[in-house]
Amino acid sequence: MDKLKSLIEVKKLIALMFSLVFCFLAITGKVTAEQFITVHTVVIAFYFSQSSIRQAVSESKITENK
Numbered sequence: 001m002d003k004l005k006s007l008i009e010v011k012k013l014i015a016l017m018f019s020l021v022f023c024f025l026a027i028t029g030k031v032t033a034e035q036f037i038t039v040h041t042v043v044i045a046f047y048f049s050q051s052s053i054r055q056a057v058s059e060s061k062i063t064e065n066k
Contacts, residue, residue, distance in 0.1 A: 015047045 019040060026036040 011047065011050070015043055018043050 022031065022036055022039055025031045026033065031039075
């Protein structure tokens with residue numbers, strides 16, 4: 001159940017939808033490859049940096065409680 005909840009997080013859904021829309025726009029030629037790479041890199045970097053920060057905070061709380 002926890003795995004399902006983590007898959008349905010709003011930030012993950014937004015990042016996934018944003019990626020899919022930009023993939024579609026790139027395939028149909030509405031945005032250039034350079035624009036696609038720039039936007040996609042920013043979204044993915046933001047998403048993974050937030051995940052890394054959250055995990056680091058969680059781990060530090062666990063070590064403090066020991």
